[in-house]
Amino acid sequence: MTTPSSKALVPFVSVDHMMQLVHHIGLPAMLRGLADYIEDDFRRWADFDKTPRIASHSADGVIELMPTSDSESYGFKYVNGHPKNMKNGLQTVTAFGLLADMDTGYPVLLTEMTLLTALRTAATSALVARYLAPKNATTMAMIGNGAQSEFQSLAMQAICGITHVRLYDIDPAATAKVVRNLTGTGLHVTACTTPEQAIEGAQILTTCTADKQQATILTDNMVGAGVHINAIGGDCPGKTELAAAILHRSDIFVEYPPQTRIEGEIQQLAADHPVTEIWQVITGAATGRRDARQITLFDSVGFATEDFSALRYIRDQIQGSAFFQPLDLLADPDDPRDLYGMLTRAAN
Amino acid sequence: MTTPSSKALVPFVSVDHMMQLVHHIGLPAMLRGLADYIEDDFRRWADFDKTPRIASHSADGVIELMPTSDSESYGFKYVNGHPKNMKNGLQTVTAFGLLADMDTGYPVLLTEMTLLTALRTAATSALVARYLAPKNATTMAMIGNGAQSEFQSLAMQAICGITHVRLYDIDPAATAKVVRNLTGTGLHVTACTTPEQAIEGAQILTTCTADKQQATILTDNMVGAGVHINAIGGDCPGKTELAAAILHRSDIFVEYPPQTRIEGEIQQLAADHPVTEIWQVITGAATGRRDARQITLFDSVGFATEDFSALRYIRDQIQGSAFFQPLDLLADPDDPRDLYGMLTRAAN
Numbered sequence A, B: 001m002t003t004p005s006s007k008a009l010v011p012f013v014s015v016d017h018m019m020q021l022v023h024h025i026g027l028p029a030m031l032r033g034l035a036d037y038i039e040d041d042f043r044r045w046a047d048f049d050k051t052p053r054i055a056s057h058s059a060d061g062v063i064e065l066m067p068t069s070d071s072e073s074y075g076f077k078y079v080n081g082h083p084k085n086m087k088n089g090l091q092t093v094t095a096f097g098l099l100a101d102m103d104t105g106y107p108v109l110l111t112e113m114t115l116l117t118a119l120r121t122a123a124t125s126a127l128v129a130r131y132l133a134p135k136n137a138t139t140m141a142m143i144g145n146g147a148q149s150e151f152q153s154l155a156m157q158a159i160c161g162i163t164h165v166r167l168y169d170i171d172p173a174a175t176a177k178v179v180r181n182l183t184g185t186g187l188h189v190t191a192c193t194t195p196e197q198a199i200e201g202a203q204i205l206t207t208c209t210a211d212k213q214q215a216t217i218l219t220d221n222m223v224g225a226g227v228h229i230n231a232i233g234g235d236c237p238g239k240t241e242l243a244a245a246i247l248h249r250s251d252i253f254v255e256y257p258p259q260t261r262i263e264g265e266i267q268q269l270a271a272d273h274p275v276t277e278i279w280q281v282i283t284g285a286a287t288g289r290r291d292a293r294q295i296t297l298f299d300s301v302g303f304a305t306e307d308f309s310a311l312r313y314i315r316d317q318i319q320g321s322a323f324f325q326p327l328d329l330l331a332d333p334d335d336p337r338d339l340y341g342m343l344t345r346a347a348n
Helices: A015-025 A027-043 A083-088 A114-132 A149-160 A172-182 A195-199 A244-249 A257-263 A278-283 A304-318 A339-345 B015-025 B027-043 B083-088 B114-132 B149-160 B172-182 B195-199 B244-249 B257-263 B278-283 B304-318 B339-345
Strands: A009-013 A054-058 A061-069 A073-081 A095-101 A107-112 A139-143 A164-168 A188-191 A204-207 A214-218 A228-231 A240-242 A250-254 A295-299 A325-328 B009-013 B054-058 B061-069 B073-081 B095-101 B107-112 B139-143 B164-168 B188-191 B204-207 B214-218 B228-231 B240-242 B251-254 B296-299 B325-328
Touching (some): A009 A304, A015 A304, A027 A114, A027 A304, A061 A304, A061 B054, A061 B061, A095 A304, A095 B073, A107 A114, A107 A304, A114 A149, A114 A228, A114 A278, A114 A295, A114 B339, A139 A149, A139 A195, A149 A164, A149 B339, A164 A172, A164 A195, A172 A188, A195 A214, A204 A214, A228 A240, A240 A244, A339 B149, B009 B015, B015 B107, B015 B114, B015 B304, B027 B114, B027 B278, B061 B083, B061 B304, B073 B304, B095 B114, B095 B304, B107 B114, B107 B304, B114 B228, B114 B278, B114 B296, B114 B304, B139 B195, B149 B164, B149 B172, B149 B204, B164 B172, B164 B195, B172 B188, B195 B214, B204 B214, B240 B244
Parallel strands (some): A009 A107, A139 A164, A139 A204, A164 A188, A214 A240, A228 A295, B009 B107, B139 B164, B139 B204, B164 B188, B204 B228, B214 B240, B228 B296, B251 B296
Antiparallel strands (some): A054 A061, B054 B061, B061 B073, B073 B095, B095 B107
């Protein structure tokens, strides 16, 4: 056994460490903290080197790399999306990510991101809803009660102050799970048996279903005036959740148009259909909600800067903590040109 | 502490484990094994989803992601190139990589790739030289005596049967390091004080220098007829090693033209300058060396399939061995939709 030098060691946050960190910080505080970091990075949008994620599609799913960088740091996430996994007892989405120093190229953080993606997705949805949802929104309809739904509900509570969640899923067992999980959180939770029932009285409509296909989770006649739609399940080519007619009645807000036009609900629309970039709303360069009867739609597919923000947040939170382990990921010979010498010396 | 299930655990090969594995297999045998896997994957070139690597450039270096996949597996490598790192006691190139199952998107291997990249690069160079170098080549000139040079020398010995290496570097200390490291390997090693001296009598000319700039390591008048040039240092935009006149006298072989035209020596040439893809030579679809006086040039920049081959090799070698540790990288709740429940139960 050769003892690696500190330069060779990369802090690694396992799933277990991430769960400990969430409980140490507290979930609502962590969702708010993540939203702050995400907001900060949207505010300095021009600083980032941006590219649509790089996807590898197979019959049953997709594997994606989502890189971005500013002048100081580089981040990327590996994430898969395999809807059929659930039937085999596997996660639809798993992820991990890395933050590195642009100046040296050396990684400074490797972390699980299955949980962290759920948290940052929820934090992003709630951050955007804080800008776009009707004033004093109290109620969210949550359509699709999978792994993301509790995090969406709690983020909307922690960041937007909603008090009521109305649940619907084609599988009542999924809804029952969320009802159970949200007990004791302070949210008033209603299990609904139809999507129409779920959206009754809701100012925020969140759709998060997992089928990889063109689906119509919300039809045109279900959506009244004065709501904010948070559409997060339509996130890859050929996968959408909303009737096109809804899109034509909505003002549409997106993260990064070159990616959203490929993956989002707006893949159903003409390539030049007007959209507003959410960073423009956050900086004040564009108007968000103009009036109480407007339908705002956040066509969210998840963008690399949100993962970058989450990686920055975790890096800052674990400083000096016990919530990581050093990983021997990088070769670090005494003389950097002598990689071979390091190898031969390891034989002794 | 929650004990993760086996589905959540990804085999991780640390730098220390990789070094142990190399010594367990033996370096020459490992280089030959890697070359076999690389050759197999070049033979089924059409099976791969290919893309030029995704680069993030900064003033002092580059961070790259190199993904590829076939119908069964997905692989990618993270790799940086920061020439100035060496002055600060850091590696110019560090890397790690991942292999995943296309069917589920679940990672099946995470491994250090700083050492593995050095090995696969050398194995690729020697594999290609076996196809292109003059028959019965005995001598390689190794220009640039950095971290890659011992691996190049030993791969050319193990795979092409060369017996003599002639070394040159602008820094005599680098050359002295290689002389020292190659003692006892069976190679006849000569330290040279000029590049002209290094190439005397050599049938294979390997250039591997690290400056991020247009350099002229080999000038036109240095290169005689009947040699094979293995140019591996010119591997990003603005970084080349050969005088353009040499390129015009050579038959040029490349890995993946869309990437090589951006990064390789041929960035100096017209975008339609004829090149031969090396997989075509390996399958017999194209001719490699036609005659003894021809100059063949392998304009190598390193391609994602070579890393994929290396990842496959390591996955196969570590089965049932002690050369890895299980890493708690993936969240794996009992009910895949109940990520939140897994999190709350971890609090107890």
